[in-house]
Amino acid sequence: MAPPSTAEDSRSRDLDKLLLRAGNLVGPTFEPGPGLRDDLKEYARVLVVGAGGLGCELLKDLALSGFRELEVIDMDRIEVSNLNRQFLFRLEDVGKPKAEVAAKRVMERVSGVNIVPHFCRIEDKELEFYSDFSIIVLGLDSIEARSYINSVACSFLEYNSDDSPQEETIKPMVDGGTEGFQGHARVIMPGVTPCFECTIWLFPPQVKFPLCTLAETPRTAAHCIEYAHLIKWDEVHSGKAFDPDDPEHMKWVYDEATKRAELFGIPGVTYSLTQGVVKNIIPAIASTNAIISAACALETLKIASGCSKTLSNYLTYNGAAGLHTKVTEFVRDKDCIECGPGVLVQLDTSITLQEFIDLLEEHPKLLLSKASISHRGKNLYMQAPPVLEEMTRSNLSVPLFELMGKVAKDVVHASGTTTKNDKKTSCLRKLRVIFEGVDGITDMDTAGEA
Amino acid sequence: MAEPKTKYDRQLRIWGEQGQTALEKASICLLNCGPTGSETLKNLVLGGVGSITVIDGSKVEPGDLGNNFMVDESSVGKSKAKCVCQFLQELNDAVKAKFIEEYPEVLIETNPSFFSQFTLVVATQLGESSMVKLDRICREANVILIFARSYGLTGLSVSEHTVIESKPEHFLDDLRLNNPWLELKRYAETIDLDVSDPVAHKHTPYVLILVKMAEEWAKNHDGKLPSTREEKKEFKELIKARMTALDEDNYKEAIEASFKVFTPRGISSDLQQVIGDSCVEIDSSSSDFWVMVAALKEFIENEGGGEAPLEGSIPDMTSSTEHYISLQKLYQAKAEADYLVIEQRVRTTLKKIGRDPNSISKTTIKSFCKNARKLKVCRYRLVEDEFNSPTVPELQKYLTDEDYSVASMFYVLLRAVDRFAANYNSFPGQFDGLMDEDISRLKTTAVGLLNDVGCNGVTLTEDLINEMCRFGAAELHAVAAFIGGIASQEVIKLITRQFVPLSGTFVFNGIDHKSQLLSL
Ligand SMILES: [Zn+2]
Numbered sequence: 001m002a003p004p005s006t007a008e009d010s011r012s013r014d015l016d017k018l019l020l021r022a023g024n025l026v027g028p029t030f031e032p033g034p035g036l037r038d039d040l041k042e043y044a045r046v047l048v049v050g051a052g053g054l055g056c057e058l059l060k061d062l063a064l065s066g067f068r069e070l071e072v073i074d075m076d077r078i079e080v081s082n083l084n085r086q087f088l089f090r091l092e093d094v095g096k097p098k099a100e101v102a103a104k105r106v107m108e109r110v111s112g113v114n115i116v117p118h119f120c121r122i123e124d125k126e127l128e129f130y131s132d133f134s135i136i137v138l139g140l141d142s143i144e145a146r147s148y149i150n151s152v153a154c155s156f157l158e159y160n161s162d163d164s165p166q167e168e169t170i171k172p173m174v175d176g177g178t179e180g181f182q183g184h185a186r187v188i189m190p191g192v193t194p195c196f197e198c199t200i201w202l203f204p205p206q207v208k209f210p211l212c213t214l215a216e217t218p219r220t221a222a223h224c225i226e227y228a229h230l231i232k233w234d235e236v237h238s239g240k241a242f243d244p245d246d247p248e249h250m251k252w253v254y255d256e257a258t259k260r261a262e263l264f265g266i267p268g269v270t271y272s273l274t275q276g277v278v279k280n281i282i283p284a285i286a287s288t289n290a291i292i293s294a295a296c297a298l299e300t301l302k303i304a305s306g307c308s309k310t311l312s313n314y315l316t317y318n319g320a321a322g323l324h325t326k327v328t329e330f331v332r333d334k335d336c337i338e339c340g341p342g343v344l345v346q347l348d349t350s351i352t353l354q355e356f357i358d359l360l361e362e363h364p365k366l367l368l369s370k371a372s373i374s375h376r377g378k379n380l381y382m383q384a385p386p387v388l389e390e391m392t393r394s395n396l397s398v399p400l401f402e403l404m405g406k407v408a409k410d411v412v413h414a415s416g417t418t419t420k421n422d423k424k425t426s427c428l429r430k431l432r433v434i435f436e437g438v439d440g441i442t443d444m445d446t447a448g449e450a
Numbered sequence: 451m452a453e454p455k456t457k458y459d460r461q462l463r464i465w466g467e468q469g470q471t472a473l474e475k476a477s478i479c480l481l482n483c484g485p486t487g488s489e490t491l492k493n494l495v496l497g498g499v500g501s502i503t504v505i506d507g508s509k510v511e512p513g514d515l516g517n518n519f520m521v522d523e524s525s526v527g528k529s530k531a532k533c534v535c536q537f538l539q540e541l542n543d544a545v546k547a548k549f550i551e552e553y554p555e556v557l558i559e560t561n562p563s564f565f566s567q568f569t570l571v572v573a574t575q576l577g578e579s580s581m582v583k584l585d586r587i588c589r590e591a592n593v594i595l596i597f598a599r600s601y602g603l604t605g606l607s608v609s610e611h612t613v614i615e616s617k618p619e620h621f622l623d624d625l626r627l628n629n630p631w632l633e634l635k636r637y638a639e640t641i642d643l644d645v646s647d648p649v650a651h652k653h654t655p656y657v658l659i660l661v662k663m664a665e666e667w668a669k670n671h672d673g674k675l676p677s678t679r680e681e682k683k684e685f686k687e688l689i690k691a692r693m694t695a696l697d698e699d700n701y702k703e704a705i706e707a708s709f710k711v712f713t714p715r716g717i718s719s720d721l722q723q724v725i726g727d728s729c730v731e732i733d734s735s736s737s738d739f740w741v742m743v744a745a746l747k748e749f750i751e752n753e754g755g756g757e758a759p760l761e762g763s764i765p766d767m768t769s770s771t772e773h774y775i776s777l778q779k780l781y782q783a784k785a786e787a788d789y790l791v792i793e794q795r796v797r798t799t800l801k802k803i804g805r806d807p808n809s810i811s812k813t814t815i816k817s818f819c820k821n822a823r824k825l826k827v828c829r830y831r832l833v834e835d836e837f838n839s840p841t842v843p844e845l846q847k848y849l850t851d852e853d854y855s856v857a858s859m860f861y862v863l864l865r866a867v868d869r870f871a872a873n874y875n876s877f878p879g880q881f882d883g884l885m886d887e888d889i890s891r892l893k894t895t896a897v898g899l900l901n902d903v904g905c906n907g908v909t910l911t912e913d914l915i916n917e918m919c920r921f922g923a924a925e926l927h928a929v930a931a932f933i934g935g936i937a938s939q940e941v942i943k944l945i946t947r948q949f950v951p952l953s954g955t956f957v958f959n960g961i962d963h964k965s966q967l968l969s970l
Contacts, residue, residue, distance in 0.1 A: 013513030014924035064927035290935035
């Protein structure tokens with residue numbers, strides 16, 4: 001082979017070894033050659049969700065792993081406490097949107113890379129936005145946000161009549177997470193490997209202190225802080241919501257906690273601890289983020305190019321005592337509400353869209369309130385924004401059967417809110433709607449449904 | 451510099467002020483600033499290490515732009531050390547950043563004393579012969595050394611040092627329920643377990659329940675605590691029998707924690723090993739650590755009555771506020787008393803060996819006492835010894851074990867490529883067109899290496915040998931960021947001395963992530 005002829009070519013000097021050379025331990029779709037390198041640049045579109053500790057690393061890693069078309073979404077602004085690990089941000093950036101600064105910094109240093117930032121909530125984007133990407137990479141610190149993106153990616157999944165997932169509808173996700181010296185990286189192929197919901201038990205809800213301990217027998221500094229935060233605040237500020245980002249509020253909680261601690265003779269209330277307890281701050285360091293992001297970026301490259309086998313399917317890392325890494329092959333939950341074929345809803349052809357929306361609120365498997373409904377990318381009814389609500393409002397009185405083009409069965413998407421662990425969360429559900437008494441329905445469609 | 455406390459908040463919550471101060475005092479030297487080295491330093495500069503010195507003799511080539519974030523188009527043709535250093539400085543102006551445009555191999559050869567000025571050296575992408583030499587230099591100068599290497603989809607990280615003192619977290623709490631001291635027993639005597647007030651009954655902390663029940667037991671069993679399985683079961687039944695209502699969490703906690711009464715008295719075998727170490731025979735050249743260990747040993751043999759100093763903190767437990775706070779004070783007072791004894795012994799010892807009795811600070815001794823129970827000393831083999839005479843049965847076991855085979859074959863192959871490079875002046879597969887020849891040469895080299903160390907009868911898989919040639923010494927950014935991340939985390943552990951550093955060689959397997967830690 002001829003030596004690299006342009007600066008452009010020699011830039012991928014190291015990556016070329018993997019992308020241009022054949023190998024035996026590679027993915028089933030691997031076709032080495034310059035074409036693969038070009039395809040990665042032109043056609044592989046990767047979305048990075050989160051521009052924090054993991055997101056900054058991911059953008060850098062992906063930009064230096066042959067990807068050219070990247071987008072990043074994050075609703076947060078830069079804070080001083082980000083600077084110990086979010087290396088794309090400087091002191092003068094504090095207050096600016098993370099997504100925008102991160103995209104700009106990486107583009108400045110890696111020429112040819114195009115990164116589109118989205119400074120908004122993940123729920124603000126329509127389904128279509130997410131369907132555009134080849135791979136979605138998650139650098140998040142919240143279970144709710146992971147759950148939401150997971151439901152979005154799973155909503156694209158369609159099944160063949162033999163219950164096998166349709167290859168082209170699989171939206172791969174790569175997910176990373178860290179806490180202190182520990183972290184995980186995982187690959188999710190909806191319909192093939194377990195999705196986030198299949199293994200939700202890996203993320204148990206946080207244990208809270210019993211209220212009677214806070215009120216009657218406080219023993220630790222955290223008890224005093226939570227008493228001030230959860231009980232005293234409401235007693236004193238009738239109706240005014242506590243805002244953890246308001247320094248005045250935080251100071252008030254700290255002062256109250258200090259008083260209570262003095263009363264009971266409990267040591268250890270500090271301002272830093274107050275913030276930690278109230279905001280549930282997770283300690284975070286640069287090295288763990290770097291390790292986990294690197295593993296995620298490498299898997300993204302392997303999924304996109306096939307240049308090596310992929311992680312199957314969950315990597316845990318623990319560096320606090322020695323160094324332990326472990327790969328676990330989790331299995332899918334066949335009855336998963338997210339990555340399964342969808343929740344079956346049998347309807348009469350006369351049911352209107354409004355009646356359908358009401359029904360979703362009562363449905364025991366869904367309990368979905370204020371749902372917006374879409375069918376094959378078309379909005380049937382949108383709760384927000386007001387313009388779209390007005391545009392789609394007239395559909396509410398129309399039978400769903402007609403709105404769906406009088407097909408016997410099809411998939412619709414419903415997004416709304418549901419209550420999980422006493423917390424309202426956004427969620428998206430895939431529904432397999434079947435109309436009763438319409439031709440073309442076989443027994444198989446309803447088989448296996450409880 | 452604005453608000454360092456806020457800036458470092460998320461890490462201060464892990465290693466505290468003491469850890470941060472240690473980082474800020476550290477001077478780090480990096481050898482070779484390709485992506486592996488640059489990424490290692492990036493994580494350390496963000497965390498606020500004192501100073502960095504970047505050493506690299508090469509100029510930036512266009513190919514470097516594809517795998518190293520610390521260089522850009524304007525860097526091509528310039529000193530790589532200078533460009534990387536400049537970018538790193540941008541990340542944190544509190545760090546003193548320097549560079550030297552020189553090849554590490556040359557420094558190792560011509561100026562070995564250069565390295566003694568650093569707290570720690572991170573050597574990346576260094577060949578076998580330089581590794582061996584540098585290891586000797588750093589040991590002699592008592593400088594911690596970390597090797598990091600990225601190679602295609604594999605790589606490794608090793609730390610080298612004579613002795614490391616570590617303090618593992620997540621240790622069992624130190625309640626001394628198997629051997630309560632006088633004041634704790636006295637306090638327990640003031641408690642009536644059969645108090646009739648149900649509120650008081652369900653708020654008696656389990657620590658007191660267990661101290662009293664253990665005392666009762668001992669009275670009826672010739673002063674002995676439960677030790678057989680039947681006795682332990684019986685003891686738990688006795689606790690259960692004292693419950694007056696089903697919802698008494700304190701009694702449930704007592705049953706769950708009853709094993710703390712059964713645990714044998716005295717210190718752990720790890721600690722036994724530490725105080726039995728030959729370094730405890732101290733003289734004027736002993737380090738602060740060993741001076742304190744000597745004092746600890748005396749304490750355990752005298753005032754401690756076979757126990758290490760008490761840690762002094764207690765976990766949260768169901769209790770009335772009053773009992774809990776009294777207990778907290780009791781434990782703290784005992785810890786303070788133990789500390790004072792040890793401090794006195796440290797001062798006397800220092801005087802005896804002709805040092806300033808106040809040359810070790812109170813904070814240092816206090817922190818030492820708090821962690822005394824958890825002390826562990828790791829000793830590392832010389833790289834040269836591992837290379838020339840690895841523990842063959844271990845290597846053989848690794849190579850044939852399903853979980854370890856790929857990682858251990860990578861280990862062998864990583865060493866083989868250095869031999870290959872020494873013989874043929876390039877790495878296998880580094881240039882296109884010689885692949886077939888390189889594959890058979892690498893195979894011969896690897897087999898020769900295994901024979902030399904006396905590891906016979908193992909075969910390396912063809913697939914992996916092919917793969918190693920396919921890698922062609924590529925330094926992929928994602929792999930470099932992973933290995934660099936691990937190296938920087940080890941640096942932090944070694945400098946803050948609050949966590950257990952890895953021992954052995956971490957071999958990265960980027961194919962399916964079944965990486966392994968090998969001790970050879
Ligand atoms: Zn699932």
